[in-house]
Amino acid sequence: MTTNAQLIFNQIPKGEPTPETFKYNTENTIDLEQKLDNGAHIVKIICVSLDPYMRGRMRPAEVKSYSPAFELHKPLTGHGVGVVIRAAADSQYKVGDHVYGMVPYQQFVFYPGQQKVDEESKKFLGPQVGLRVIKNEEGLPWSAYIGAAGMPGKTAFMAWKEIADAKKGEVAFISAGSGPVGQMAIQLAKADGLKVISSAGSDEKVAFLKELGADVAFNYKTEDAKKIFAEHGPIDVNWVNVGGKSFEEELEFMNMHGRLIGGWISAYNGESYGVKNLFQFVAKRLMMRGFIAKYVDDFYATIPKKLAFGDLKFKECKYDGLENAPKAFLEMLAGKQSGGFGKVFIQVAADDTD
Amino acid sequence: MTTNAQLIFNQIPKGEPTPETFKYNTENTIDLEQKLDNGAHIVKIICVSLDPYMRGRMRPAEVKSYSPAFELHKPLTGHGVGVVIRAAADSQYKVGDHVYGMVPYQQFVFYPGQQKVDEESKKFLGPQVGLRVIKNEEGLPWSAYIGAAGMPGKTAFMAWKEIADAKKGEVAFISAGSGPVGQMAIQLAKADGLKVISSAGSDEKVAFLKELGADVAFNYKTEDAKKIFAEHGPIDVNWVNVGGKSFEEELEFMNMHGRLIGGWISAYNGESYGVKNLFQFVAKRLMMRGFIAKYVDDFYATIPKKLAFGDLKFKECKYDGLENAPKAFLEMLAGKQSGGFGKVFIQVAADDTD
Numbered sequence: 001m002t003t004n005a006q007l008i009f010n011q012i013p014k015g016e017p018t019p020e021t022f023k024y025n026t027e028n029t030i031d032l033e034q035k036l037d038n039g040a041h042i043v044k045i046i047c048v049s050l051d052p053y054m055r056g057r058m059r060p061a062e063v064k065s066y067s068p069a070f071e072l073h074k075p076l077t078g079h080g081v082g083v084v085i086r087a088a089a090d091s092q093y094k095v096g097d098h099v100y101g102m103v104p105y106q107q108f109v110f111y112p113g114q115q116k117v118d119e120e121s122k123k124f125l126g127p128q129v130g131l132r133v134i135k136n137e138e139g140l141p142w143s144a145y146i147g148a149a150g151m152p153g154k155t156a157f158m159a160w161k162e163i164a165d166a167k168k169g170e171v172a173f174i175s176a177g178s179g180p181v182g183q184m185a186i187q188l189a190k191a192d193g194l195k196v197i198s199s200a201g202s203d204e205k206v207a208f209l210k211e212l213g214a215d216v217a218f219n220y221k222t223e224d225a226k227k228i229f230a231e232h233g234p235i236d237v238n239w240v241n242v243g244g245k246s247f248e249e250e251l252e253f254m255n256m257h258g259r260l261i262g263g264w265i266s267a268y269n270g271e272s273y274g275v276k277n278l279f280q281f282v283a284k285r286l287m288m289r290g291f292i293a294k295y296v297d298d299f300y301a302t303i304p305k306k307l308a309f310g311d312l313k314f315k316e317c318k319y320d321g322l323e324n325a326p327k328a329f330l331e332m333l334a335g336k337q338s339g340g341f342g343k344v345f346i347q348v349a350a351d352d353t354d
Numbered sequence: 355m356t357t358n359a360q361l362i363f364n365q366i367p368k369g370e371p372t373p374e375t376f377k378y379n380t381e382n383t384i385d386l387e388q389k390l391d392n393g394a395h396i397v398k399i400i401c402v403s404l405d406p407y408m409r410g411r412m413r414p415a416e417v418k419s420y421s422p423a424f425e426l427h428k429p430l431t432g433h434g435v436g437v438v439i440r441a442a443a444d445s446q447y448k449v450g451d452h453v454y455g456m457v458p459y460q461q462f463v464f465y466p467g468q469q470k471v472d473e474e475s476k477k478f479l480g481p482q483v484g485l486r487v488i489k490n491e492e493g494l495p496w497s498a499y500i501g502a503a504g505m506p507g508k509t510a511f512m513a514w515k516e517i518a519d520a521k522k523g524e525v526a527f528i529s530a531g532s533g534p535v536g537q538m539a540i541q542l543a544k545a546d547g548l549k550v551i552s553s554a555g556s557d558e559k560v561a562f563l564k565e566l567g568a569d570v571a572f573n574y575k576t577e578d579a580k581k582i583f584a585e586h587g588p589i590d591v592n593w594v595n596v597g598g599k600s601f602e603e604e605l606e607f608m609n610m611h612g613r614l615i616g617g618w619i620s621a622y623n624g625e626s627y628g629v630k631n632l633f634q635f636v637a638k639r640l641m642m643r644g645f646i647a648k649y650v651d652d653f654y655a656t657i658p659k660k661l662a663f664g665d666l667k668f669k670e671c672k673y674d675g676l677e678n679a680p681k682a683f684l685e686m687l688a689g690k691q692s693g694g695f696g697k698v699f700i701q702v703a704a705d706d707t708d
Contacts, residue, residue, distance in 0.1 A: 066637035243632055262635040274628015278597055281616040281644035283420035288642050290635035 004030040006106035007322045009070040013058055022326035030108045036088040039113035046353055048080035048105050049146040050329050050344040075104035079151055081142040083353055099131035100145050105322060107348060138308035142351050147343030148314035149304045152180030157299055159291040160188045163261045164237045168193035171233060176241035178205035180343035181263060185239050186212045187312050197232050201335050212313060229253035244273030251280040262290035315342030322348055358384040360460035361676045363424040367412055376680035384462045390442035393467035400707055402434035402459050403500040404683050404698045429458040433505055435496040437707055453485035454499050461702060492662035496705050501697030502668035503658045506534030511653050513645040514542045517615045518591045522547035525587060530595035532559035534697035535617060539593050540566045541666050551586050555689050566667060583607035598627030605634040616644035669696030676702055
């Protein structure tokens with residue numbers, strides 16, 4: 001038997017999650033030599049994603065929401081990449097296949113056969129069920145497939161295509177610009193010829209926004225967003241990554257017929273500020289749509305290549321080992337990653353694992 | 355000289371408008387026999403509209419908003435229908451033409467020639483500038499052209515066509531269903547095969563909602579909207595006529611991929627309740643668009659006929675004479691019209707005026 005360490009959902013947080021929300025369990029084991037049949041296979045996890053939306057899953061199972069609650073005393077689940085290390089002769093995968101999908105946060109996963117996904121998860125994931133084989137002919141780090149070439153990148157790419165209705169010369173505002181969605185959104189907006197205003201929470205991040213092409217980048221902790229908007233707005237396309245009071249201020253500076261793409265990172269922890277000026281939607285004929293990515297083939301056909309060639313830049317924030325996931329998650333929610341900024345992920349095993 | 359009574363914007367209200375906000379001025383006169391040239395013409399006003407959005411125009415001129423402020427000590431302006439009673443030989447109108455457009459609220463209007471519209475008004479009105487000749491081959495009361503066949507009807511018609519994306523069997527919720535926009539929206543939703551839930555503020559209005567075809571109609575003052583939505587929802591298309599706390603409750607009962615059409619009557623008086631659950635937009639991938647009607651020819655080609663034939667019903671609330679406009683406006687804002695419910699308007703002169 002081999003150790004199969006897990007990141008367990010240990011306790012439902014009251015308010016903010018704490019280290020006690022999680023338990024790193026090294027007692028769990030797996031038999032890697034077991035006989036496999038009926039399509040069974042074993043995946044060794046290489047890396048897993050940490051995302052703000054996971055906060056919303058840390059709730060009692062009886063509280064309904066858009067994403068399924070984590071099961072108490074079971075491993076957390078989320079987007080990850082792994083490699084198939086064993087497969088039955090009739091498995092849909094073969095040894096050496098790299099796969100991407102929703103996985104339990106542990107070192108190895110035994111799949112008893114054709115993957116079954118419950119109805120609630122299907123509703124949440126849409127067609128994004130089961131594990132998808134990733135060729136990675138571009139030679140990107142596997143973590144890219146849970147970041148810039150994964151859910152956050154797809155969210156940015158598809159939402160921009162479907163909602164932004166971007167016209168050259170317009171003004172885009174992208175909050176949380178150094179985050180995984182924001183990074184991509186800035187570059188897509190610039191590629192479409194927009195003037196981009198973007199914000200982040202440190203001067204180091206602001207410097208990165210400029211590197212990505214933002215025309216106007218500011219530190220929202222030290223600068224007054226309203227002054228920036230008054231000088232460089234009004235905003236035609238607003239990527240809403242922060243809710244509450246910021247959103248209310250942004251609404252005041254929207255242009256007529258502006259479009260808003262709904263992301264709301266801050267609201268994952270429970271919104272406390274009530275927005276009072278929604279009448280701006282009528283006054284300015286605004287349009288807003290909430291968005292979460294689904295699978296798309298044309299995304300995989302274009303974006304990984306551009307990332308590999310450096311046509312699109314991305315920045316990641318790596319933490320090594322599942323044992324560091326609680327620390328990483330809490331730092332991410334506080335926006336204070338000790339590992340730097342960008343897409344937060346856990347390297348569970350080396351990239352060249354086979 | 356002939357008396358040309360006017361409804362004057364007398365005082366900027368602090369909070370709610372009061373009778374002192376208005377002044378009915380009978381001192382004003384007009385020379386109906388004057389020589390007319392250079393395209394000049396004189397219009398006798400038949401009826402004018404009172405709408406909640408006019409509250410927002412009762413503000414100091416220096417406060418910018420989506421609609422131009424009323425000029426202090428000048429007549430109020432708004433949608434009205436009149437008849438051309440005199441016209442220069444080179445006027446674009448001829449005597450007897452009935453015309454619709456934005457007019458000052460007085461008995462007669464002298465137009466010195468080709469109508470000029472300032473830039474601010476153009477931005478507000480879009481292409482809806484100048485006066486449009488209305489044939490009324492359907493023989494509708496002229497007031498219909500400022501109600502069901504006017505701005506409120508057009509708003510309902512166009513917003514439904516452009517935003518609702520209605521599918522047979524879906525659920526629509528229409529608040530303020532007895533109002534001029536709501537009446538039309540209920541009937542359009544039913545025509546598209548939706549189940550319609552609608553609310554209003556009195557049992558008499560609720561009975562009318564059922565007459566219009568609403569499947570579920572309730573009095574929001576005596577019944578719990580959340581219970582209704584829990585039983586008959588979730589809501590696929592939400593016609594948002596009331597903001598604040600109602601809107602927040604409705605968001606909880608929206609279906610995945612729901613659409614919201616922004617109207618917000620209540621917000622015209624200044625919103626006091628802050629909406630905290632906008633994250634529902636992301637969780638449920640909702641789409642919302644604010645909407646105000648513009649001119650459309652296909653509306654005039656179809657709707658007046660349907661109104662005349664009774665295929666579409668409408669209910670109006672008439673007050674006689676400009677002198678009753680302050681009373682009517684205040685009663686309308688309070689939702690307590692002594693003239694009944696439905697589209698509020700002022701009959702300034704008899705319909706058969708020529």
